[in-house]
Amino acid sequence: HAKQQGGERACFHTEQLSVDAAEKLHRHQALERAVQREEFEVYYQPQVQLPAGNVVGVEALLRWPQPGGQVLLPGAFIPLAEQTRLIIPLGAWVLRQACLQLNRWRDRGRLDWTVAVNVSAQQWMAPGFLAQVDEALQTSELPPECLILELTESHLVGDPGTAQRVLAALRDRSVKVSLDDFGMGYSNLNQLVRLAFGQLKLDRSFVASIGSDERYAALVRHMIDLARELGASVVGEGVETQHERDLLTGWGCDFAQGFLFGRPVPAAQLDASL
Numbered sequence: 001h002a003k004q005q006g007g008e009r010a011c012f013h014t015e016q017l018s019v020d021a022a023e024k025l026h027r028h029q030a031l032e033r034a035v036q037r038e039e040f041e042v043y044y045q046p047q048v049q050l051p052a053g054n055v056v057g058v059e060a061l062l063r064w065p066q067p068g069g070q071v072l073l074p075g076a077f078i079p080l081a082e083q084t085r086l087i088i089p090l091g092a093w094v095l096r097q098a099c100l101q102l103n104r105w106r107d108r109g110r111l112d113w114t115v116a117v118n119v120s121a122q123q124w125m126a127p128g129f130l131a132q133v134d135e136a137l138q139t140s141e142l143p144p145e146c147l148i149l150e151l152t153e154s155h156l157v158g159d160p161g162t163a164q165r166v167l168a169a170l171r172d173r174s175v176k177v178s179l180d181d182f183g184m185g186y187s188n189l190n191q192l193v194r195l196a197f198g199q200l201k202l203d204r205s206f207v208a209s210i211g212s213d214e215r216y217a218a219l220v221r222h223m224i225d226l227a228r229e230l231g232a233s234v235v236g237e238g239v240e241t242q243h244e245r246d247l248l249t250g251w252g253c254d255f256a257q258g259f260l261f262g263r264p265v266p267a268a269q270l271d272a273s274l
């Protein structure tokens with residue numbers, strides 16, 4: 001009897017696996033089609049300068065609108081895009097769109113704005129990455145110093161040599177590099193110093209606790225000091241309350257981004273709200 005049960009379970013398990021595999025293949029094909037057809041949309045979230053609160057740029061955040069009107073967030077498809085390397089063409093598309101959009105804003109007088117674009121490790125570690133950047137800048141005719149690329153700490157651990165080379169090449173082009181989700185990775189402080197980022201972004205999870213937890217307040221205060229001493233500007237991410245804004249301002253945080261100032265929205269909607 002026990003043997004029979006085991007057999008049934010094994011059989012069920014195998015079927016389940018093939019169902020999962022089929023599901024994944026289906027999702028892969030849908031994503032591939034969407035990349036080919038450019039069915040994505042780039043949303044933009046304002047970034048403001050502290051203490052004044054004037055908009056100084058935007059972060060480009062990818063969205064995948066669905067036929068039913070639902071809009072998928074990056075968490076629902078970026079991991080698959082990374083696994084399948086579709087992030088390489090998809091990331092190139094975002095980069096180009098974001099540069100083109102900032103140039104439209106520049107044509108309408110937003111000459112001091114920057115655009116920050118998130119870049120996956122699979123994307124910037126691929127041999128064609130710098131060509132992608134050059135292509136986006138040339139197509140859009142955007143001055144390179146208006147472009148900020150956001151990398152995450154976890155990206156840098158795997159291949160420090162490549163990271164160093166790519167960062168140096170970006171610096172040669174005057175493209176800025178920002179360390180996203182600062183404090184969330186496996187902080188290699190040695191690399192933090194050596195790679196000389198122009199900007200550090202405090203992760204939302206830190207900012208969310210500064211108003212209620214003294215220890216997080218101390219941590220963030222010191223993270224800001226550290227950034228400044230390293231010559232980097234600091235962005236507080238996920239600022240939702242006036243209290244959080246006031247604390248960050250008092251500690252010398254340069255820029256802020258969060259629902260308090262504006263949610264990520266399509267470019268036209270950002271125009272309408274400003």
Ligand code: C2E
Pocket residue numbers: 045060061062073074075078087091094118119120150180181204237238239240257258259260264
């Ligand atoms: P991230 O780069 O750290 O982006 C910040 C995330 O926090 C965004 O989520 C944004 O919508 C959200 N956020 C901003 N302000 C607030 C706030 O005040 N409160 C709350 N609760 N959330 C806030 P989103 O758009 O879902 O993006 C998630 C992540 O997906 C991004 O994190 C980034 O790592 C990745 N991502 C987004 N677009 C791209 C892209 O084009 N390429 C790549 N490779 N990754 C992307």
Ligand code: MG
Pocket residue numbers: 059118150180
């Ligand atoms: Mg980011």
Ligand code: MG
Pocket residue numbers: 180181201203204237
């Ligand atoms: Mg971030």
Ligand code: MG
Pocket residue numbers: 181203204237
């Ligand atoms: Mg984050």
